[in-house]
Every structure is written in C-alpha cells, then in structure tokens.
Amino acid sequence: MTQTDIAALAPELFLAIVAMLLLVIGVSFKRDRMREISLVAAVALFVALVIGVVGAPAEAGFAFGKSFAIDAFGSLGRSLILIGGIIALLMSGRFFEREGLGRFEYPILVMLACIGMGLMVTAHDLVTLYMGIELQSLSLYIMAAFNRNSRRSTEAGLKYFVLGALSSGLLLYGSSLIYGFTGSTSFDEIAAVAAASQNPIGLTFGLVFLVAGLAFKVSAAPFHMWTPDVYEGSPTPVTAFFAAAPKVAAMFLFVRVMIEGFPTVLDQWQPVLWLIAALSMIVGAVSALVQTNIKRLMAYSSIGHVGYALIGLTAGTEAGVSGVVSYLAIYLLMTLGVFACILSMRRPEGMAENIEDLAGLSQTQPGLAWAFTILFFSLAGIPPFLGFFAKLAVFIAAVEAGLYYLVVVGVVTSVIATFYYLSVLRTIWFADPAPSFVRDTGSAVSATLVGSSLLVAVGIVIIVGPLYRLAEIAAQSLF
Numbered sequence: 001m002t003q004t005d006i007a008a009l010a011p012e013l014f015l016a017i018v019a020m021l022l023l024v025i026g027v028s029f030k031r032d033r034m035r036e037i038s039l040v041a042a043v044a045l046f047v048a049l050v051i052g053v054v055g056a057p058a059e060a061g062f063a064f065g066k067s068f069a070i071d072a073f074g075s076l077g078r079s080l081i082l083i084g085g086i087i088a089l090l091m092s093g094r095f096f097e098r099e100g101l102g103r104f105e106y107p108i109l110v111m112l113a114c115i116g117m118g119l120m121v122t123a124h125d126l127v128t129l130y131m132g133i134e135l136q137s138l139s140l141y142i143m144a145a146f147n148r149n150s151r152r153s154t155e156a157g158l159k160y161f162v163l164g165a166l167s168s169g170l171l172l173y174g175s176s177l178i179y180g181f182t183g184s185t186s187f188d189e190i191a192a193v194a195a196a197s198q199n200p201i202g203l204t205f206g207l208v209f210l211v212a213g214l215a216f217k218v219s220a221a222p223f224h225m226w227t228p229d230v231y232e233g234s235p236t237p238v239t240a241f242f243a244a245a246p247k248v249a250a251m252f253l254f255v256r257v258m259i260e261g262f263p264t265v266l267d268q269w270q271p272v273l274w275l276i277a278a279l280s281m282i283v284g285a286v287s288a289l290v291q292t293n294i295k296r297l298m299a300y301s302s303i304g305h306v307g308y309a310l311i312g313l314t315a316g317t318e319a320g321v322s323g324v325v326s327y328l329a330i331y332l333l334m335t336l337g338v339f340a341c342i343l344s345m346r347r348p349e350g351m352a353e354n355i356e357d358l359a360g361l362s363q364t365q366p367g368l369a370w371a372f373t374i375l376f377f378s379l380a381g382i383p384p385f386l387g388f389f390a391k392l393a394v395f396i397a398a399v400e401a402g403l404y405y406l407v408v409v410g411v412v413t414s415v416i417a418t419f420y421y422l423s424v425l426r427t428i429w430f431a432d433p434a435p436s437f438v439r440d441t442g443s444a445v446s447a448t449l450v451g452s453s454l455l456v457a458v459g460i461v462i463i464v465g466p467l468y469r470l471a472e473i474a475a476q477s478l479f
Contacts, residue, residue, distance in 0.1 A: 060477060087336050091339070092235075094442030095235065106143070152232065188260065217250040224303045240340075251324065259478045286416065287300045311398045320398070326390060340449040376422075
C-alpha cells in the first residue's frame with residue numbers, strides 16, 4: 001500500500017474509522033445518543049468532504065493496482081454524495097425524535113452507505129465495483145426497514161432486499177461472463193480486449209446482464225418496480241436520502257462503467273440505453289399522473305429524471321457525460337429541497353403524505369407553498385429555474401449525437417410531467433384549505449427548504465456557469 005493509495009481513498013478510510021468508533025461508543029451508553037452521534041457523523045462527513053477536495057492527489061491516475069481511479073469525475077461524484085449525506089442526515093433528527101425512532105445506528109448506517117458510494121464512483125474494476133455496491137446496498141436495506149413497528153417500513157425493506165439480491169445476481173453473472181471473455185476485471189483491459197475483438201458475442205451477453213443490474217440500482221425502467229413501494233414505506237428522511245445520494249452514486253458508476261469499460265462497443269450498448277432511457281421517461285411521466293401519495297409521486301418523478309440523465313450517457317460523448325454530471329448535481333439540489341418540504345407536512349397526529357393534505361397551503365403557510373412551487377417548476381424543467389438548464393444540457397448533447405427521436409420522447413414526457421407537477425400546485429393554490437401543518441420542523445429542514453428554493457430560483461446567475469465548467473472538467477477526465 002503506497003501513499004498514493006492511502007490518499008486516493010482517504011475520505012472513505014477516515015469515515016470507516018469514525019463509524020467504527022461511533023459504533024463502539026453507541027453501544028457503550030445505556031441511553032441512546034442519536035442526537036450527539038448524528039452531529040459527530042455529520043461533522044465527519046464534512047471533514048471527509050474537505051479531505052476529498054483538499055487532499056486529493058494532484059495528478060490523475062490509479063490506486064490499489066488500478067482498482068480505483070483518481071480523477072476529477074470521481075472527486076466530483078464523491079463530493080455530491082457527501083453533501084447529500086450531510087443534508088439528509090441533518091434533516092432527519094427532529095423526525096426520528098418525534099417518531100420515537102431515535103437510535104444511534106442510523107447515522108452510522110448513513111456513513112457506511114457513503115463509504116460504499118465513494119467506492120462506487122471511483123471503482124475502476126468489476127470487483128471493487130461490486131464491493132462498493134454491496135456495502136451501500138446492505139446499509140440501505142436496513143435503513144428502509146428502520147421503523148420496525150411499521151408494517152409498511154418492514155415490507156419496504158424486505159422488497160428492497162429481495163429485488164436487490166436479484167439485481168446483484170444479474171450484475172455478478174454479467175461480470176463473470178465479461179471476465180470469462182476478456183480475462184480481466186479491470187475496465188481498461190476490458191476495453192482493450194473489446195476493441196481487438198471483431199464479434200464479441202460473449203462480451204455482449206455479459207454486458208446485457210451488467211446493464212440490467214446497474215439499471216436496477218438507478219431505478220430505471222423496466223427495473224424500477226421496487227422504487228414506489230420503498231419510497232412510500234421507508235421513513236421520510238430515509239426516502240430523502242435514497243432519492244439523493246445513492247441515486248447520484250449509481251448514475252456516476254453507470255457512466256464510468258460504460259465510458260471507461262466499453263467505449264469501443266458503443267454501437268452495441270447505445271440502443272439498449274436508448275430503450276431504457278425512453279421507457280424510464282415514459283413510465284415516470286405516465287405513472288405519476290394517478291398518484292395520490294406525495295412520496296410515490298416523487299418515486300415516479302425520480303424514475304423519469306433517471307431517464308433524462310440517461311439521455312446524456314446514451315450519447316456516449318464528452319458533452320453527454322458533462323450533461324449527466326450537471327443534471328445530477330441540479331437533481332440532488334432539487335430533490336433535497338422537495339423532501340424538506342415533505343418533511344414539513346406534519347400535523348399533531350403525525351406525518352401527512354397525501355397530496356390532498358396540501359389543499360389550500362398557499363393560505364395557511366404561504367412560505368411552504370412558494371417553496372413547493374419553485375421546486376416543482378424546476379423539476380418540470382420550466383425556465384428560468386435550474387431544472388431547465390439540467391435538461392437543456394443533456395438534450396443538446398443528444399442532438400449533437402444524432403439521437404433526435406430520444407430527444408422528442410424527452411420533450412413529450414417533460415410536457416406530461418409538467419401536468420402532474422401543476423396538478424399538485426393547483427391543489428396548493430386553489431383548493432379549499434386543509435388543516436395547517438406543525439410549523440416547528442427543525443432548523444435543518446427549514447434551512448434546506450429555503451436554501452434550495454433560492455438556489456433553484458436564482459441559479460442561472462450564480463450556479464449554472466461554474467457547474468457547467470466543473471461538469472466539463474469531470475467529463476474530460478474520462479476521455
């Protein structure tokens with residue numbers, strides 16, 4: 001193990017040490033110390049973020065015998081994951097206290113999931129790829145079933161585990177076929193063998209199973225069946241975490257695998273991703289139209305947004321990858337903001353999750369109504385909000401790559417999606433008022449709600465330019 005190896009994975013190594021210490025401390029106290037441990041975990045995630053940004057190796061390269069890549073793409077992906085983890089963890093404190101779920105294991109699980117996601121976005125080998133996915137997934141399975149007294153939560157955890165095991169089997173089978181054909185698990189060696197093979201049938205079969213496993217992890221159609229039930233059944237802060245950091249990590253991994261491992265067989269995987277992207281956009285837009293639960297609506301919304309992000313990957317170009325990166329960063333901001341709004345939907349008797357509970361919100365809590373409005377306009381891709389520029393980036397890349405029909409599908413489904421976002425806003429602004437929500441939701445939730453709304457609204461001035469440049473730098477490191 002060299003100094004470069006340690007520097008490359010310093011954030012993950014630091015988080016692993018802190019997580020083990022917190023686990024020992026947590027079991028040593030007779031009284032649960034979730035609040036204190038959550039604060040320490042959030043600080044640790046922030047320190048890991050600083051280590052990843054400041055202490056990253058100056059030059060691109062590899063670590064642990066080409067098992068992990070050291071590049072701007074992985075660094076940016078890790079940064080987004082840690083930011084999402086910090087915000088989601090801070091937003092969860094007040095919720096778990098009120099629901100009687102304040103157990104110290106939760107922040108430790110968030111840290112372990114972030115370690116797995118950090119390994120995912122830097123993985124340059126099929127073995128390390130699987131190791132990162134499983135470390136993340138095992139933590140997420142437990143988090144989904146964290147409310148053991150809730151039938152919905154335990155059902156969500158069980159469904160996620162069973163279907164996750166199925167997807168892991170697909171991914172492992174595909175990886176074994178790829179290894180059997182190429183004789184290597186390293187992405188660059190796989191790419192070299194694929195380039196030298198004129199008719200790589202074995203590689204193609206392996207790639208199909210690998211793509212299916214990765215599509216499950218990003219909840220792309222037709223591998224999306226777990227998403228609505230898990231989003232609805234999990235505790236709301238857990239759902240917020242699911243919709244943010246793991247989604248970003250899985251998409252970054254998807255991009256790295258296809259661009260670094262299979263760039264010479266673009267003509268074989270591009271049609272598959274074209275179909276997955278189109279199905280995701282269609283399923284997400286159409287299925288969301290009939291939802292009455294706000295968390296299920298956000299589940300189908302996330303499926304649709306995965307489809308839009310996959311448009312950039314389907315292009316297979318540097319501009320396409322840059323579009324995916326900028327899309328994911330903006331999606332992370334919008335999603336955390338929306339779930340901060342959902343966490344504010346609480347009445348004295350408990351959480352409210354139905355869309356009809358938002359009736360007349362503009363009259364009872366106008367600030368929350370405006371936050372919902374801004375964030376939903378952005379999710380719909382209406383200018384001048386940030387969501388418009390996210391979609392614009394991937395659409396331009398797709399047009400440059402000649403994927404005109406896929407862009408048409410994206411535009412049409414965006415119009416359909418706008419309808420269900422506006423239907424929620426119609427309930428907020430024009431329906432007779434329902435009983436108001438409890439206003440004391442915690443400072444972290446309020447800060448996330450206000451901050452994300454403001455950034456989404458004025459992002460064209462202060463975010464779009466720098467974000468596009470960072471995305472371009474990250475994309476260039478893969479090509």
